[in-house]
Amino acid sequence: MNAGAPHMNRVRVGGGSPTAHHDVAIVGAGAVGLLLGCLLARRGLDVVVLERRETPGERTRAIGIHPPGLRALDAAGVGAAVREASVPIRSGVVLCEGAVLGTMRFHGEPIRSLPQRDTEALLAARLAEVAPSALRRGIRVTGVRDRGTHAEVFVDGDAAIAAAYVVGADGIRSTVREALSIEVRARRGTGEYVMVDTVDASDDGDLARLHFEPAGVVESFPLPGGRRRWVARVRRAPAVLEPRTIATIAAARVGVDLEADAMDRPAAFTARQRLADRFAEGRIALVGDAAHEISPIGGQGMNLGWLDAVHLDRALAAALAGGASAAPHEAFDAYAAARRRAAIRAMRQAAFNMAMGAPITGMRLHARNAAVRVLAVPPMRGALAAAFTMRRL
Structure with missing residues (x-):
């Protein structure tokens, strides 16, 4: 006391x-x-x-x-201890089917990953x-x-x-x-996701990747210790979730070969509001x-x-x-x-973020990608970066 x-x-x-x-x-x-x-x-x-x-x-x-x-x-x-233990996320790129839709750079204090x-x-x-x-x-x-x-x-x-x-x-x-x-x-906004942390075999460094694919978003973020987190939107979480499940999703949607043997235990969760x-x-x-x-x-x-x-x-x-x-x-x-x-x-x-990353095809996919491109150029890019870094809350 x-x-x-x-x-x-x-x-x-x-x-x-x-x-x-x-x-x-x-x-x-x-x-x-x-x-x-x-x-x-x-x-x-x-x-x-x-x-x-x-x-x-x-x-x-x-x-x-x-x-x-x-x-x-x-x-x-x-704060100082967190900065020392974490890794920075200084920029992000949004892609779809291999094409870059836009980029963001987090000026000033970056997002930290820990x-x-x-x-x-x-x-x-x-x-x-x-x-x-x-x-x-x-x-x-x-x-x-x-x-x-x-x-x-x-x-x-x-x-x-x-x-x-x-x-x-x-x-x-x-x-x-x-x-x-x-x-x-x-409130509005819900989605099913699977995620896993694994060895980072890429050369992405402090880059966050958001793959807005037709089957659903696949995101990856750097972690300390040379590891990386992968998160994927799914229509329904599998009853039994194994490392190879997420490896299969990453390979099919974004062409990335993740080693199932290098993964931590995967998890499934529902994002709701x-x-x-x-x-x-x-x-x-x-x-x-x-x-x-x-x-x-x-x-x-x-x-x-x-x-x-x-x-x-x-x-x-x-x-x-x-x-x-x-x-x-x-x-x-x-x-x-x-x-x-x-x-x-x-x-x-x-809710907006979840909607942008939901499974989508046809004309709606093209309209979504066009909207992302608009958001990725000034002055909208600055506003979007501020929203992603929660500077207005």
Whole structure:
């Protein structure tokens, strides 16, 4: 516990013995929850981060770190470490059936590529530096409640953890959101994808490739350690996904020979768009995937969640600085309104991207390719690059 935290006191929970009262309790130690924990701890606030998993996840998951997300990591104190561990993506090319439709160059700070597990490890290490006892693993949260003067997080065994404010950073199947009876609604944009990380046998370097093929988009991005990620749109994910499945797709659509023996375990996922009706209620707020689910390709969801965390960090600091006389039920109003608008903008962009990469033939294919060519020339190219790098969120 942070000895310098100015807002600690003791409260009774559920009629039982006194429980430490934290400034903020964060449910979920993914990339977003860890970043928010680091931001709050750097302010000297008493924060606890509760995570169900005993150990960190091993899958690479999201890899794209966009310039606004990198600034958030800088604020948390891990930006330099992320730059050192990651590889840059400085440019991109869009192709169809071997023909170049357009190119983009990301001027200034490039997109960085780093597996999410590695980013989370850096954030967890940073949190351990600034708040050694903040991260608690193996804690399964079963519910939350706003008590008016504080909020409670219920965990296995009927215990409770009290805090001035609670944040649900517990993903698309959020227990916190469910406990608040907040509905999520589907929005436009969905698609089925398969992906795999493998040895990079190309000479593409820091180049991202987007093959807008008739059978569906095939994308590839550089990874650290001489590896590369391949993502392909499919009409329906196969019931059994093997490395040779993705190798066959890459060979058939873009003529690239991927070695199945050099691949990590492949994965299939559904990119969908869903938005929570509310991002906050009383002393409890939602952040990241708990508030909005968007396409994870390119790290869009992760970066959007980090920008949520930056806004939420400021909102929480202001609320806690106001003391007991502040209006706690209004602490998240501005945050919720601003970040809901940002999520809607991000979903529109993700839906557009998914539509551009969907299977398409005939005249529609020609019209799509013509549109890509228009978007790839000034001044549209600059606007498109800004959208892809999430500079407007």
